[in-house]
Structures are given as C-alpha cells and as structure tokens.
Amino acid sequence: MSQLHVTTKINGDETEFLCEAEDTLLDVLRDRLGLTGTKEGCGTGDCGACSVAVDGRLVCSCLMLGAEAEGRDIATIEGMATGDQLHPLQQKFIEMAALQCGICTPGILVAAQSLLERNPDPSEEEVRYWLAGNLCRCTGYDKIIRAVMETAADMRRAS
The missing domain is CATH 3.10.20.30 (Beta-grasp domain)
Known part of the structure; x- marks a missing residue:
C-alpha cells in the first residue's frame, strides 16, 4: 500500500x-x-x-x-499555550480543579476555546450546549462549566 x-x-x-x-x-x-x-x-x-x-x-x-x-x-x-504561558482556559481549569483523570480535558479545552473565539460572552446554557459533545466521567461538569464561564468573564475584563 x-x-x-x-x-x-x-x-x-x-x-x-x-x-x-x-x-x-x-x-x-x-x-x-x-x-x-x-x-x-x-x-x-x-x-x-x-x-x-x-x-x-x-x-x-x-x-x-x-x-x-x-x-x-x-x-x-x-x-493552546504560548511558550510557557498557559492559555487562560488552561490556567482556570487548574485553579478551579476542573479536571481529574485528564482523558477528556484536552478535548473540552479545545471545544471551550472554540466557543469563546465565536462567542466571548456565552450564557451558561450556551456553554453547556457547546460542550455537550464532550463526555467526562470524573468531574460532574459543574467545575468545567464554571471554569469556562469565569475564563470568559476574565477575558472580557482584560480586553
């Protein structure tokens, strides 16, 4: 072949x-x-x-x-990271313990970044909808959703 x-x-x-x-x-x-x-x-x-x-x-x-x-x-x-500087989503996931085993985390982070690039001010419902294709068996999603929401708010304040 x-x-x-x-x-x-x-x-x-x-x-x-x-x-x-x-x-x-x-x-x-x-x-x-x-x-x-x-x-x-x-x-x-x-x-x-x-x-x-x-x-x-x-x-x-x-x-x-x-x-x-x-x-x-x-x-x-x-x-996502720039040199040794983590992307704000990565940093917030660490700060808020929005990850556990790490299998789903890369896909969720890429999906969340994609959402925030399209919509820098998503509602909680929009975040949940956007991340619905990413399954996590460890965290229960609450910390993930909150980390994305807080990152969006931080990024809006910084711009």
Whole structure:
C-alpha cells in the first residue's frame, strides 16, 4: 500500500507527513507526529476526547482521515499555550480543579476555546450546549462549566 503525502498547518506550523489512506487524523497526530495531547476515548466520535479545530471548526479527529488534513489549518491542545504561558482556559481549569483523570480535558479545552473565539460572552446554557459533545466521567461538569464561564468573564475584563 502506498503512503499519502499530506501538507498541512498544525498549531501554526507548516507540517508534512506520510500516512496510510485509512489512518485517522487522531492516529496521525499521536503516532506519526507525536502530538499525544489529543486523546482517544471511544473511537466513534461520541466522547469528544479527540476534539481538534480544523479550519476553525470543531472536529472529532477519530472520525477524520489524516489525508483530509491536506491544506487545512489544524489546532490541537498543544497549540493552546504560548511558550510557557498557559492559555487562560488552561490556567482556570487548574485553579478551579476542573479536571481529574485528564482523558477528556484536552478535548473540552479545545471545544471551550472554540466557543469563546465565536462567542466571548456565552450564557451558561450556551456553554453547556457547546460542550455537550464532550463526555467526562470524573468531574460532574459543574467545575468545567464554571471554569469556562469565569475564563470568559476574565477575558472580557482584560480586553
């Protein structure tokens, strides 16, 4: 089987990789590119643990083929922090203990960042709706929702 050559942008960096036609974007990110922050939870697009942004759109990377990344702009959890400076969402999740085992956290953070980029002043209902595709078995969601809401308020005050 011949490998496919893909040129894309990941977290702002031009990236090239080879993949098999059946490799998912999740497989490519973790196994070929060493970006292991994106997690596999279910492999069927039901849990959101593998969420990444593709051209600004939230996508389950377990459902997208690696070859479909050709020419796209992909943002993963590794791209949230700037150098050694955590993104405000990451910092707030730590401060408010909005994470536990860490399997769902990267996907939730990417989804929350995607929401705040679209709507910097979401209601609690909007946050819950936006994060509905991300399952967490440890936290009960309350701390996650509150961390997103507080981050949004902090970011609005800072701008």
